[in-house]
Amino acid sequence: MKMKIEADLHTHSVASGHAYSTVSELALAAAERGLKMIAITDHGPAIPGGPHLYHFSNLKVLPEYLHGVRLLKGVEANISSNGEIDLPEEILRQLDFVTAGIHTFANYDNTTMEEHTAATIAAMRNPYVMMITHPENAFFPVDIEAIVKAAAEYKVILELNASSFDKFRFGKRGDVEKVLKMCRLAREYGVPLCLNSDAHIHLDVGNIEPLAEIINMAGLKKEDVLNTSVETIERFLAEKKTVG
Ligand SMILES: [Zn+2]
Ligand SMILES: [Zn+2]
Numbered sequence: 001m002k003m004k005i006e007a008d009l010h011t012h013s014v015a016s017g018h019a020y021s022t023v024s025e026l027a028l029a030a031a032e033r034g035l036k037m038i039a040i041t042d043h044g045p046a047i048p049g050g051p052h053l054y055h056f057s058n059l060k061v062l063p064e065y066l067h068g069v070r071l072l073k074g075v076e077a078n079i080s081s082n083g084e085i086d087l088p089e090e091i092l093r094q095l096d097f098v099t100a101g102i103h104t105f106a107n108y109d110n111t112t113m114e115e116h117t118a119a120t121i122a123a124m125r126n127p128y129v130m131m132i133t134h135p136e137n138a139f140f141p142v143d144i145e146a147i148v149k150a151a152a153e154y155k156v157i158l159e160l161n162a163s164s165f166d167k168f169r170f171g172k173r174g175d176v177e178k179v180l181k182m183c184r185l186a187r188e189y190g191v192p193l194c195l196n197s198d199a200h201i202h203l204d205v206g207n208i209e210p211l212a213e214i215i216n217m218a219g220l221k222k223e224d225v226l227n228t229s230v231e232t233i234e235r236f237l238a239e240k241k242t243v244g
Pocket of ligand 2: 010
């Protein structure tokens with residue numbers, strides 16, 4: 001059976017500087033694809049051409065629902081070399097969904113697996129961080145067992161990023177073996193997984209097709225994947241808020 005998601009928790013609008021659709025276009029595309037929810041997760045301010053901190057403090061002007069789709073106001077923060085992220089607590093506190101990932105040209109110059117792992121785990125310790133984006137990125141290899149264990153301890157979602165496995169457009173950024181190991185360990189440790197598009201244009205919202213083979217190979221079931229149900233997401237967010 002094909003995996004169906006109700007929410008795409010990783011999308012970018014024009015505010016990211018290298019994405020090409022408006023929030024309204026993203027929400028409309030989500031509605032057309034039958035999604036109930038999307039998270040707008042524009043890159044944090046350290047990304048070249050990315051949004052200013054004011055962008056995030058003003059997200060409150062967005063409605064809760066747009067084109068019938070629930071909008072989570074979020075960010076994909078940049079993990080810096082020392083594991084800090086590029087938004088202050090007073091802004092993180094106002095957001096519905098805080099994700100973090102390592103990006104080139106964004107306060108990051110570590111080179112070893114030990115360093116990538118340590119920086120990612122340090123970011124997970126931030127009580128506002130709810131999801132690590134593309135932990136399977138082959139450009140920044142991590143010790144995936146250590147990452148899964150930390151995700152279990154700090155109650156953080158690990159993402160399967162569809163763009164990472166879109167070979168035709170982006171090359172082989174995702175490490176298949178690593179992502180399969182991540183799935184196996186996540187189930188063992190009870191870590192929630194998420195299947196997201198990482199759309200940089202509305203056409204990609206909700207598109208997890210590049211993950212189809214991995215979903216099959218890993219034998220993922222609906223209950224392993226948080227964003228197959230909006231109710232499960234809401235429950236996770238409520239629990240995380242009491243921690244944060
Ligand atoms: Zn981007
Ligand atoms: Zn992204």
